[in-house]
Every structure is written in C-alpha cells, then in structure tokens.
Amino acid sequence: MSIYMHISKICYLNMYRRVTHVIFDMDGLLLNTEDLYTMAFQNICSAYGKTYDWSIKIKIMGKKPDIAAQYVLDCLEIPLTYLQWKEKFNSQMDTVFSKSKLLPGVQKLVSHLKSKGIPIAICSGSSKAAYIAKTSHHSEFFSQFNPIVLCGDDPEVKHGKPHPEAYLVTNSRFQSPPDPESVLVFEDAPNGVVAGIEANMQVVMVPDQRVPKELTDKATLVLKSLEDFKPELFGLPPF
Structure with missing residues (x-):
C-alpha cells in the first residue's frame, strides 16, 4: 500500500x-412493515374512495400513531375520528402484520x-x-x-x-x-x-x-x- x-x-x-x-x-x-402499514391504511381509505399514496406516507413515516393517523384523516378528508380510525386499523392488525x-x-x-x-x-x-x-x-x-x-x-x-x-x-x-x-x-x-x-x-x-x-x-x-x-x-x- x-x-x-x-x-x-x-x-x-x-x-x-x-x-x-x-x-x-x-x-x-x-x-x-412500512409496506404492510401501506396495505392496512389503504384498506381503510378505500372504503371512502381515497388513495393513501407516497406523498402522504413520506410525511408521516416515523411519527407517533395518533399524529400519523390524524394527518391522513385531515389530508384525505376522511370522515372518521382518530378513535374510529384506530378501531378499523386494530381490526386488521394481526392479519396484516403476521406477514x-x-x-x-x-x-x-x-x-x-x-x-x-x-x-x-x-x-x-x-x-x-x-x-x-x-x-x-x-x-x-x-x-x-x-x-x-x-x-x-x-x-x-x-x-x-x-x-x-x-x-x-x-x-x-x-x-x-x-x-x-x-x-x-x-x-x-x-x-x-x-x-x-x-x-x-x-x-x-x-x-x-x-x-x-x-x-x-x-x-x-x-x-x-x-x-x-x-x-x-x-x-x-x-x-
């Protein structure tokens, strides 16, 4: 050398x-699990004809769950409270995250x-x-x-x-x-x-x-x- x-x-x-x-x-x-979060979030958004895309996801990656969820609700104008969102998210959590x-x-x-x-x-x-x-x-x-x-x-x-x-x-x-x-x-x-x-x-x-x-x-x-x-x-x- x-x-x-x-x-x-x-x-x-x-x-x-x-x-x-x-x-x-x-x-x-x-x-x-970021891919799995995308799946779970889109499952909720789809019921309201909304798309959870990358431009939204990148803003909330790493944030606490309540802050992240509220951002999505506000950004996409989804008529749910955070607690309602949380209930829908939790109902699919075991199935989605088992992957x-x-x-x-x-x-x-x-x-x-x-x-x-x-x-x-x-x-x-x-x-x-x-x-x-x-x-x-x-x-x-x-x-x-x-x-x-x-x-x-x-x-x-x-x-x-x-x-x-x-x-x-x-x-x-x-x-x-x-x-x-x-x-x-x-x-x-x-x-x-x-x-x-x-x-x-x-x-x-x-x-x-x-x-x-x-x-x-x-x-x-x-x-x-x-x-x-x-x-x-x-x-x-x-x-």
Whole structure:
C-alpha cells in the first residue's frame, strides 16, 4: 500500500465518530412493515374512495400513531375520528402484520453486534399492540434488544420523531447510558434521521428508493441496504 493510499484509508475511517452503542428504528429498517402499514391504511381509505399514496406516507413515516393517523384523516378528508380510525386499523392488525419479514442484512448485523457485546436497542414509533403483532413470530430475534422503546405508548415520550426526545429516552435506558455522541442510530425515514441528528447522534440511513435525495442529506451515511454496512467505519468490530 502506498503512503497516499494509507493516508486516504485513515482519513476515510476517521470521517465518523467512534461509537459504543447502537439504536435501531424498526419499521422499514428491520422489518418490511412500512409496506404492510401501506396495505392496512389503504384498506381503510378505500372504503371512502381515497388513495393513501407516497406523498402522504413520506410525511408521516416515523411519527407517533395518533399524529400519523390524524394527518391522513385531515389530508384525505376522511370522515372518521382518530378513535374510529384506530378501531378499523386494530381490526386488521394481526392479519396484516403476521406477514412481517426481516429485511436484507438485518439478521447478520444484529447478531454480529450482539455477539461482540455491543449494547443494542430499538426506538420505534409503534404502539405495544402493533409491536406484538409485528414481532411475535420473530421473538428470538427481538429478544436481543434492550431497551425497546415503543413511542406510541411510552409515557415518557411526549413528542414523537422528528423531535429528538424518542432517541434521548431510549439512550437513557441503556444499562450504562453513554454520551449521545457515542451512539449510532439506524433509520429509514427522514423524520427519524432528523430526530437522531437532533439528539446529537450519528445516523445511518437506509431509505426507501422513492425518498428524494434532499431528504437524505442530513444523514451521516446513506446506504441502499444494511448488507452494505461496514461496522469498522464507526469503530465497531468488523464482520
């Protein structure tokens, strides 16, 4: 290796802060549940001749369930209260979310971090009921995370993403809470990226291919898939 190549490699590896803890979003990052949410939401909207499209979805990804639902109701002028929407959503939750699958690269990365003793957590906008429906058939996989913060129900999380509170609360629940600068967040949604950055954490974004590039600019690193992640970039043990 030439001196130039050696220096370039050092600079590349020093682009990012070294981290000790990792927090994962869940929907659309660990599980394919963003697609399943689209299915469930459209099932409700179709009864009123409305279309739940990407332009609406991208605005609510990562937000708390009540805020997200009310946005859809207002935007599409659907004559339902949030509680009526919630009832219709809950009635199909078990059926729809039983189809959830781990996304590419997820199993390998999580198992690797766990085996190396890296504390890993989940920070999701999901409610407890939805979380159970999504994960009950993946119980062994999700047992690797501690803490698991479900912002949809968590009384300590007053503000959902893009507010940083969700990630700060999650960080505070690690057994030995680190400085936020030592935490790496994985996200798929623009709202979640903003939340992580505002919490003073680095954020690796794995966006849906339809997300405009300008909505990925705040992320520390953008990847097409978790299969492409190199832990050593952030001082984590390499594969």
